[in-house]
Amino acid sequence: MGLAYNVYLNSKSIYGCKTCKTHLADHDEIISRLRLQNFRGQHGKAYLFNSVVNIQQGEAGERNMTTGRHVVRDIFCRQCKEVVGWKYDRAYESTEKYKEGKYILEQELLCKVA
Amino acid sequence: MRQDHNHEHRTRPSTNGSSANGSSPHTNGSSKSSGETNGYHTNGHSNGEGAVREHDDSPFFGHDREEVTRILLQSLSDLGYWNAAKQLSGESGYELEIPSVASFREAVLDGRWDEAEALLFGAETAESDGGVLLGNGHARSRRKSRASFGSQNGYARQGLPLAEGADTTQMKFSLRQQKYLEMLDNRELNSALKVLRNELTPLKRDIGRLHALSSLMMCHSSDDLRMQAEWDGPEGDSRTLVLSEISKSISPSVMIPEHRLATLLTAVQEEQILNCRYHNTTAQPTLYTDHDCPAEDFPLQTLTELRHHSDEVWYVEFSHDGSMLATAGKDGLVCIYDTRTYALRHEIREHDRNLNSASSAEGSNSKGVCYVVFSPDDQYLISCAQNNEFVVISVRDGRRVAHADHFDYPVTTAAWLPDSQTFVIGTQGSRRPLGLYSLRSGAGTSSASNVVKNNEIHSWRDPPWDATQGSNPNSFRITDCCVSPDGERLVATTIDNRILSFDLRTREKIGEWVMHDRLTSINFGVDGTQLLLNMNEGQVFTLNAETGEFVMRYEGAQQKEFVIRSCFGGAGENFILSGSEDSKVFIWRRQTGALVAELEAHAGGTVNAVAWHPTEHGVFASAGDDRRMGERISDTAAFC
Numbered sequence: 001m002g003l004a005y006n007v008y009l010n011s012k013s014i015y016g017c018k019t020c021k022t023h024l025a026d027h028d029e030i031i032s033r034l035r036l037q038n039f040r041g042q043h044g045k046a047y048l049f050n051s052v053v054n055i056q057q058g059e060a061g062e063r064n065m066t067t068g069r070h071v072v073r074d075i076f077c078r079q080c081k082e083v084v085g086w087k088y089d090r091a092y093e094s095t096e097k098y099k100e101g102k103y104i105l106e107q108e109l110l111c112k113v114a
Numbered sequence: 115m116r117q118d119h120n121h122e123h124r125t126r127p128s129t130n131g132s133s134a135n136g137s138s139p140h141t142n143g144s145s146k147s148s149g150e151t152n153g154y155h156t157n158g159h160s161n162g163e164g165a166v167r168e169h170d171d172s173p174f175f176g177h178d179r180e181e182v183t184r185i186l187l188q189s190l191s192d193l194g195y196w197n198a199a200k201q202l203s204g205e206s207g208y209e210l211e212i213p214s215v216a217s218f219r220e221a222v223l224d225g226r227w228d229e230a231e232a233l234l235f236g237a238e239t240a241e242s243d244g245g246v247l248l249g250n251g252h253a254r255s256r257r258k259s260r261a262s263f264g265s266q267n268g269y270a271r272q273g274l275p276l277a278e279g280a281d282t283t284q285m286k287f288s289l290r291q292q293k294y295l296e297m298l299d300n301r302e303l304n305s306a307l308k309v310l311r312n313e314l315t316p317l318k319r320d321i322g323r324l325h326a327l328s329s330l331m332m333c334h335s336s337d338d339l340r341m342q343a344e345w346d347g348p349e350g351d352s353r354t355l356v357l358s359e360i361s362k363s364i365s366p367s368v369m370i371p372e373h374r375l376a377t378l379l380t381a382v383q384e385e386q387i388l389n390c391r392y393h394n395t396t397a398q399p400t401l402y403t404d405h406d407c408p409a410e411d412f413p414l415q416t417l418t419e420l421r422h423h424s425d426e427v428w429y430v431e432f433s434h435d436g437s438m439l440a441t442a443g444k445d446g447l448v449c450i451y452d453t454r455t456y457a458l459r460h461e462i463r464e465h466d467r468n469l470n471s472a473s474s475a476e477g478s479n480s481k482g483v484c485y486v487v488f489s490p491d492d493q494y495l496i497s498c499a500q501n502n503e504f505v506v507i508s509v510r511d512g513r514r515v516a517h518a519d520h521f522d523y524p525v526t527t528a529a530w531l532p533d534s535q536t537f538v539i540g541t542q543g544s545r546r547p548l549g550l551y552s553l554r555s556g557a558g559t560s561s562a563s564n565v566v567k568n569n570e571i572h573s574w575r576d577p578p579w580d581a582t583q584g585s586n587p588n589s590f591r592i593t594d595c596c597v598s599p600d601g602e603r604l605v606a607t608t609i610d611n612r613i614l615s616f617d618l619r620t621r622e623k624i625g626e627w628v629m630h631d632r633l634t635s636i637n638f639g640v641d642g643t644q645l646l647l648n649m650n651e652g653q654v655f656t657l658n659a660e661t662g663e664f665v666m667r668y669e670g671a672q673q674k675e676f677v678i679r680s681c682f683g684g685a686g687e688n689f690i691l692s693g694s695e696d697s698k699v700f701i702w703r704r705q706t707g708a709l710v711a712e713l714e715a716h717a718g719g720t721v722n723a724v725a726w727h728p729t730e731h732g733v734f735a736s737a738g739d740d741r742r743m744g745e746r747i748s749d750t751a752a753f754c
Contacts, residue, residue, distance in 0.1 A: 003676060
């Protein structure tokens, strides 16, 4: 619907979509606690971000993950429509509640944008 | 009777007023008594001796008879009908100017400066040197006038009544300056020096000008003087100019402002034109009727729809001569139509082709052409694409003549310079956000296929690119840009809501204005003085191109998420046209901001861009998400 320009982040270290280099997230937005470094997605290592830009969300669905049951939805790069990660809508375990409303981007699908 | 006269003459000075009092003479009203004090009838203040002409004082359709007649007298004289003017004056009993004003006028035009000054300010002030306090001067002259009432030139002693806020020192300066210049011209250096010392300097006004005037004494000849002072001599227009300038400061009822009738008529016509809703013409309307353009002459009906695109149409533009129309869309296609038949002339798939051959495998969805622009001579067309490149095509044969793909982010906008060889490109990349490119290939580019590649001749970036550094900080990114019609200035909008202004000759930044929301479109008006902008949350407005001051806002269009564009259009650029997210095309009157029409178009999607035909003022085009390109036309124009 119409032409819309992408959002551009202003930071020293930005992650972008591997296919089209669209800015997706700022490195400073990574939520890092010792336990969290080991997110694993379908493609390997992944990071949990507070906020991301230029993404479109898919349908929500329940998934069983290593950490328990969650309601998640896939997120796509708005420019090239490729999957880049997912968003946590709801976590059933109380220890996993901190993930709600946050985004996972898979390292394999990202590139560093200068 | 005598008593009455006495009384009235005595009161007249204070009420007519000097500039210190700041009151304008009570010349209005048609009652007998004020008629007396105006004293403009030929027999007026002759001392009550017989045969005072009877004249009609009845108002002329609600206007003061005297004012109307005197304005008519002035107009007849301006038109050159002297006999008619004289007759009118005789028949009505009114005169255009009282004798003292007429004498003043003649004195100035003949160069009798002392007399002119005496007539203007009153004998008292002329005798004493300049710089006399106004209050004193008039008080003295008032006393004198009591003794001299009843003379034909009743004002002689106290000068002519001045308008409110008249600057007598400035007026004296003008008169005396002219006197000085004429003396210099005549090589009367001693007298000139006297004037400079005794008359101009004591006025204590404009020291800079005084210095300039004294330096004129060094001129060797009168030609030299005239050139240096930019003055055309006593027989030229200079005396008339001095008279014009001073007459502006004389009370308007004594000396009617020049061409008063023409001024009034122009004012009424302009008012009518401003209020005319569909005014799509630059022809001067007739004075015989009130002006109002009919809606039939305005493009409100759809003429034709063009449906070549298979996806959203993002941009539309007419060529400068109006013979072609170019459209660009999300499907990566650029179409050029002939505007007489609306047949498709070229279909250009430049950006599509690139995708297939590129080995870096850009995502097949990241295409779309977001901007096209014709060169001023309509030979070339630049198309800017979302797959990080732009292409310049020759319009005649559709062949590529230049391109550049050294960008890492989409190319969003382009603008030509008047020479049709150089152009500006704006992109969303931080490495090369704004660049100046040329069609002429420089030394370093290969021309195997005569295609000029990556020929950037200048890059604007803030901070400037430092190749020695590993990583450079981010620069501004461009959303739209435009070049002024004279090719002097470049104005661009950035993604962080700023408007940057550059001088194209020096390539320096000359201005920066910060706006408070996202800017999606910027355009220069045809005279280069105004900028039209689209800003988020539905704001369309014009700014002064030099100062960045806000001029006029146009309300109604919706814009929140998408890039909506607007343009100037219509005869005399009387209209502003804009797309909107609610599928409507909006048209406003540029000068007043009044909404002229809100047209439903492209149902179900946003209207992305609009363009008005540059020569046929009854046609404009709009581009929308429903894959259609609509043309609208007025009923009376003929199109096949």
